[in-house]
Amino acid sequence: MTGITPDVAISAVxxxxxxxxxxxxxxxxxxxxxxxxxxxRADMRTDPAAQGAAxxxxxxSARVVVVLHQRLWGRDAATAADALALRQRVRAKRHKTIRxxxxxxxxxxxxxxxxxxCAIGDTGLDHVTTAVIGGVVxxxxxxxxxxxxxxxxxxxxxPAWSEGHQSFMSQxxxxxxxxxxxxxxxxxxxxxxxxxxxRLGDKQVEIHCAPQRLVVQLGPVGLSMSWMAGRSGNLADxxxxxxxxxxxxxxxxxxxxxxxxxxxxxxxxxxxAKGPDDWCWxxxxxxxxxxxxxxxxxxxxxxxxxxxxx
Numbered sequence: 001m002t003g004i005t006p007d008v009a010i011s012a013v014x015x016x017x018x019x020x021x022x023x024x025x026x027x028x029x030x031x032x033x034x035x036x037x038x039x040x041r042a043d044m045r046t047d048p049a050a051q052g053a054a055x056x057x058x059x060x061s062a063r064v065v066v067v068l069h070q071r072l073w074g075r076d077a078a079t080a081a082d083a084l085a086l087r088q089r090v091r092a093k094r095h096k097t098i099r100x101x102x103x104x105x106x107x108x109x110x111x112x113x114x115x116x117x118c119a120i121g122d123t124g125l126d127h128v129t130t131a132v133i134g135g136v137v138x139x140x141x142x143x144x145x146x147x148x149x150x151x152x153x154x155x156x157x158x159p160a161w162s163e164g165h166q167s168f169m170s171q172x173x174x175x176x177x178x179x180x181x182x183x184x185x186x187x188x189x190x191x192x193x194x195x196x197x198x199r200l201g202d203k204q205v206e207i208h209c210a211p212q213r214l215v216v217q218l219g220p221v222g223l224s225m226s227w228m229a230g231r232s233g234n235l236a237d238x239x240x241x242x243x244x245x246x247x248x249x250x251x252x253x254x255x256x257x258x259x260x261x262x263x264x265x266x267x268x269x270x271x272x273a274k275g276p277d278d279w280c281w282x283x284x285x286x287x288x289x290x291x292x293x294x295x296x297x298x299x300x301x302x303x304x305x306x307x308x309x310x
Contacts, residue, residue, distance in 0.1 A: 006036040007141045008132060009062035011082035013072045014039050015299035016103065018280060018290045020068065026129040030143045031136060036062065038078050051081065058085035063097065063139035064132055065089065067112070070103040071303055087111060097139055101128055103289050120288040128288070168275050169236040177276045178227070178235055181293045182212060185225060188297035189216055196305070215249055216301065222249035222261055223304035225297075240269040240281060242296075244304045264307065269296070 008031055012020050017039070024035040038054045058065050065086065067073070074083045086098060090111055098115035100108055108117065116135070120128060133143050168174055186209050193216060197205040208215040212227035222245035230237025247261035268284035269291075280290040291299060 005033065005061050006057065007031045007033045007063045007136045007139075007143075008066065009036040009057045009064075010066045010068065011058060011073070011079055011086070012037065012039070012068035013070065013076055013079055013299075015072070015291065015295040015302075016068050016070065016289065017295060018292060019103070019288065022125060022288075022290075023066070023068075023129065023132075026125065027132060029147055030129075030133050032142070032144060038082065055081055055085040058082055059088040060092075063141045064135040065098050066128075066132055067098060067100045067115075068103050069100050069106065069108050069112075071106040072299065072306075073106075074109070075306070083109075090114070097135060099128070099132055099135060104283070121283075121285055125288040167236070168273055169271070170234045173276065174235045174273070177273060177279055178238075178271070180276075181271075181279050182214075182227065184293040185297045186214055188294050189214060189223075189225075189301055192298070192301045216304065217249060218305050219308055220248075221246055221264075221304055221307040223300055224249060225300065235271055238271065239284065240271070242267050242269065242300050244300075244307065246307065265303070 008027055010020055010023065020037055020039075024037070027035050036054075036057050041050065041054070067082075067086070073079050089095070089098060095112075095114040096116065098112065100112055100115050100117045102108065102117065102119040102121075116131065118128065118131070136143055186207075190207050190209075193205055193207045196218065204217060204219045206217050208217075214225045216223040224241075224243045224245065226241045226243075228239050228241055230239075243263050244265040245261040246264050249261040269281040270284055271279065272282055272290070273279040280292060281296050282290045
């Protein structure tokens with residue numbers, strides 16, 4: 001893998017794949033050279049030359065680097081390598097070509113604070129896109145004109161007695177979609193629990209599944225995911241409550257000696273879907289970011305597992 005010279009490179013954990021895809025699609029209409037993301041390339045894990053070329057993109061050749069910063073950024077192999085490359089960019093006094101987009105409330109590293117920083121929950125993805133395009137132009141790049149916006153069509157006025165079009169989330173079949181997504185959360189968590197249990201030989205790693213509630217015990221820490229239905233019965237009014245715990249939230253004999261659990265992190269997620277095949281979870285108060293059920297399970301499991309003593 002040689003000769004990578006994109007105008008924009010993105011550094012993000014794999015669980016933010018939907019956000020990366022959304023941002024990349026917005027930029028693709030303006031940036032002719034495309035958008036580079038290390039996780040998009042299958043050769044990143046096995047080919048040292050490819051890994052080195054990717055790091056060179058972030059340290060030098062990309063005009064602008066976008067860091068989608070969240071709790072797990074810099075803690076996996078890919079973004080840890082990105083962090084090393086970005087330090088070189090900062091040392092070269094090119095910190096203004098880095099756009100740090102805060103996806104959650106996690107503090108950014110001190111060495112990144114001289115870069116441009118914004119919170120996606122405050123500004124939205126449109127602002128992030130505009131800022132990145134402006135950075136490309138400031139760094140000497142050329143961008144395509146913004147696509148013309150088609151004039152909006154007038155919304156037909158319906159009689160007061162008309163029920164109008166019923167959104168997918170208010171239809172009975174949305175309940176089947178919720179069950180499927182909960183099954184996906186359960187399956188992904190179960191696979192990760194089994195891997196950790198086999199890897200560590202740890203009997204205190206286990207999962208308990210109940211209708212619309214999942215509980216994972218990771219030794220001295222835990223994770224719960226619970227669906228809370230809204231009073232209206234419309235799924236759009238319901239929320240998924242994710243809590244990370246310190247202590248025992250399961251009550252098996254293997255948990256003996258652990259203190260009663262207390263919450264350490266909480267986050268609400270609202271479901272969004274226009275149909276059965278485009279379901280995603282959006283953090284409450286976190287406009288712009290979204291997760292598939294598989295990515296959300298991985299994100300929450302990894303975050304909770306960080307609380308285990310090494």
